[in-house]
Amino acid sequence: MPKVTMTVNGKAASADVEPRTLLVDFLRQHLRLTGTHVGCDTSQCGACVVHVNGRAIKACTSLAVQWDGASVTTIEGLASGDALHPMQEAFREHHGLQCGFCTPGMIMAAVDLVNRHGGVPDEATIRRELEGNMCRCTGYHNIVKAIGAGASAMQGSGKVAAE
Amino acid sequence: MSNTGIGARVARLEDQRFITGAGKYTDDVNVAGQTYAAFARSEHAHATVKSVDSKAALAVPGVIAVFTGADLEKDAIGPLPAGWMIHSKDGSPMNAPGHPCLVQGKARYVGDPVAVVIGESLAAARAGAEALAIDYDVHEAVTDPAKARSSATQLHDSAPKNTCYEWELGDKAATAAAFKSAKHVTKLSLSNNRLVPNPMEPRSALGNYDAGTDSFTLYTTSQNPHVARLVMSAFLNVAPEHKLRVIAPDVGGGFGSKIYVYPEEVVCTWASKKVGRPIKWTADRTEAFITDAHGRDHVTNAEIAMDERGKILGLKVHTTANLGGYPSLFATCVPTYLYATLLSGQYDIPAIYAEVDAVYTNTVPVDAYRGAGRPEATFLVERIVEIASREMGIDPATFRKRNFIKKFPHQTPVIMNYDAGDYAASLNKACELIDYKGFGKRRREAARRGKLRGIGFSCYIEACGIAPSAAVGSLGAGVGLWESAEVRVNPTGNVEILTGSHSHGQGHETTFAQLVSDRLGIGIDQVTIVHGDTDKVQFGMGTYGSRSGAVGMTAISKALDKVEAKAKKIAAHLLEASESDIEFKDGAFSVSGTDKKVTFPEVSLNAYVAHKFPSDEIEPGLKEGAFHDPSNFTFPAGCHICEIEIDPETGVCEIADWVAVDDFGNVINPMIVEGQVHGGIAQGVGQALMEGVSYDSSGQLMTGSFMDYCMPRADNLPSFKVDTTVTPCPSNPLGIKGCGEAGAIASPPAVINAITDAIGHENITMPATPQVVWQAARQGAARAAE
Amino acid sequence: MYEFAYHRPNSIRKASSLSASGEAKFLAGGQTLLPTMKQRLASPDALIDLAGIEALQGIELKGRTLHIGAMSRHADVASSAVVREAIPALAALAGDIGDPHVRAMGTIGGSIANNDPAADYPAACLGLGATIVTNKRRISADDFFTDMFETALEEGEIITKVLFPLPRRSAYAKFDNPASRYALVGVFVSKRGRDVRVAVTGAGPCVFRVAAMEDALSKRFAAKSLDGISVAAGDLNSDIHASADYRAHLVGVMARRAVAAA
Known part of the structure; x- marks a missing residue:
């Protein structure tokens, strides 16, 4: 079995994996980082979104072996110690989650979209950018609000593209 | 009102774990030695399983065991039962064959589990399932509910004409008389499209047998773990109740689909003893599409009779309800007592007669999905009322107001006794918020841009908190629908609330804590809500039907009354005063007319130290429980208005504006309530515009993944304008009515009424996809040109 | 997924x-291949990951021809200043494939080699008269896309880059499949x-x-010129998503919109 080594949430992680091991299974099963979720098998729901080398991707549609040497950030690694990332705070403040299952992917996607767009994206942009993230609870209303607020807070905190 | 008490917009306490990835859902639970289950499922919609050859499967490296329906039969593991008895109009009991957890004889839908393979890894289990040789004798399938009763295909020997029941409600003769005297009759035929609930967390189960205690633990994605345990014990014979612990940890959405006991959790629990290892199963989404109970699926013909002024005189309804291949746990009550009882809507209708035929087809079982029966009733009532007003040339808002029930309590002809409401208040406020008067101008402005703009109303009512237990029992329910609570006050004054309600997104850890904080005058951080574990909470009925506020919180409130009463007694001893002089306010007990007081934590400590009161008079400790059985349903109601713009070239509908004015009675946390409304509207808009299950004639599911089943996404929806009116609920002390399903109930007719308003005719089906709307708009244009 | 070797x-x-x-x-971006393998609908015994090959990378303008390396991700094409300047319609098309996370992985080479009948890039290649360059030869787009999921590629042939001659005007109009968001018509x-x-x-x-x-x-390059022209x-x-009639109608609508936007 090939050995893969990655930096996950700032820490070195390595394991012998079958080539067919998906990145999400590597995270969930080998590293027990169960914050990253699996909600579909057609690469659409976005519950598994993580950042790899600074880009948001779907961890369910990627093999662990593809990312030997990469740097991965999951929802567990977004906060700095006890200090939540502004986007996490914004989701709580604006009730951007209910059952919480889509939330990790949603927050990782939100941080990525702010990083790519810079500034505070307007509502239409946020809604379009969420094409790859499904939520069945919130009707997206408060997620959109939270991302707008999180984007503003990121400008203030210098968290933009700071990973 | 304190900043964390009743009525405050408190940020949710449970969010910390969810936003940091520390939530614990069933699939996140792993136990030592765990194995994995893969289910081999029928590829055929209707087939006799002649044999299952497991030789090749058992030869797959890592495969531990294979079980089939025969193994379940040997251990007398029973089939999944139907939990609500319905009698046909001729008095005969329904035909409700059980659903074996692994096929015994015939498979009756694509996805029906035939065998399970247990493996050291998921990959091994799946490879084993693929290696099973299953020999089928394939039969013709019937999938269309409208054809089920006349089909030559028979699903169950015990259900002739594929019929579960032929049920009726209301006064047939009085309704016929009402139609005779009518000046105008409006007719409507519709189908209420079949939906897949699709909570984002797929179902999962982890069964674990402990030989040392001869007991089982099941982690499962359930909205009601106690009911799951009861069913698995009393009906399925998996284990006695005291030897079965069911834990529903964080659950990623339910919407009804996680109420029921499913084959997979039964099999994983039972088989964990057979193989002596824990067994985990987690659905992938493809599996969820063919195993989670679907929702809706009605075919209906209705007529409504009016006098010359548009006053409604009577309503006649015939519905065929598709139950799928088997009667799921609560399926039989959905198109009856949760549907026909709401056919009066918000209107004073003197005579109603409804007939419901429930049929079996070779499709996934259908059961309650957010709203459950009430969306179907609301869709029918709000569509036919809208059409009637248009046909009679009466403004739809005026028509509705003319027919609103205005005096309460109001007894409808279909069982329900509405206790409180002010329907005109919601409608008026909604009209104001959307600027109904300015609609004509907006429509003309849209026309200049080449768009068709329409407006649609929906004045819905629902019945929540199904109760009282004796009444639902007389209607056929297999259980009582009360709720339990236990308040455990610790010596240091913080509090654990054990509730039989279950939160899978509703925010109970916050709202329930707000109630306790408000009542006991302690911070919400001093309150922990415990739920979802049958070893911790004694019993509970779970969360569905928007019941946890009205029923679950009332049980907590009653237990808090008892805590307060006992604490007062203790405080009286501490303050050396008469109990009748003790007042409890803002977290302190005081002697009226003096400045002598003790705080709640001081009383708590003394309750356990027990030095300062006679323990022959007052027992030590501070812990109280309550069971609450409501005296009536609650009746949330409101008005949603949708404005839509259609691109006639493509049929694309864009929701231009949405106003919701709901009357949920008193509200504990407006932020959470608004969130429930947003989510409900999105699901209703999904039903109206995007979502619909499609089977081909052989019973293959054509919409079996998110590639083909259209889920609402952020760019399909607008931001919503949400407001409330309040008439407190008289049947519980908190005045709460419930809010979880309202959005999904209200929204589909608002969307379809807006589309039909825009295109100028009523001939449209759900989901109103761009193709459907494009075709309809062309018809509309053709008619306009005539 | 079945087992396979990884190179x-x-x-x-x-x-x-x-x-x-x-x-x-x-294996290019894997955004189609991996889901197909997860559903056990494909069972290669080996995956050859092309991500480590430098020669398949890069976007540059050479004279009046835009060169896009086969392993260029959709997100790279969408955000490339060179593409946005040279063929803005191509950048816009790439920026509307799938969703942001799919675009971060999916590649132009993978997309056209797969030739999904509802994919966007084949329309750009054919609509711009592109040339597909492989390790063996150059193939014009007109000859490349042969049938549903079929191309002119032979066993072991690898797309290295795609050459787009610069148009004077161009645009892409897409009508999404409501569920999958692939092109119902583009x-x-x-x-x-x-x-x-x-x-x-x-x-x-x-x-x-x-x-x-x-x-x-x-x-006359104007939307009006298309009046009365329809596809059979x-x-x-x-x-289940659209009848042939509706698709035929949408081809007309999308064509007019594309011309108007070009």
């Missing part, structure tokens, strides 16, 4: 030779000198050109 060669030559044995498949139009192209994806079993529309637009529904796809 990550650093040269095209090595990749090609690895593919010679057994049932190997090239129309790419371009005008370069007298050469006008109209390429349609999503509607038929394979991307195709509409000669009648091209002729009309050659005379008989050759188009019909499924």
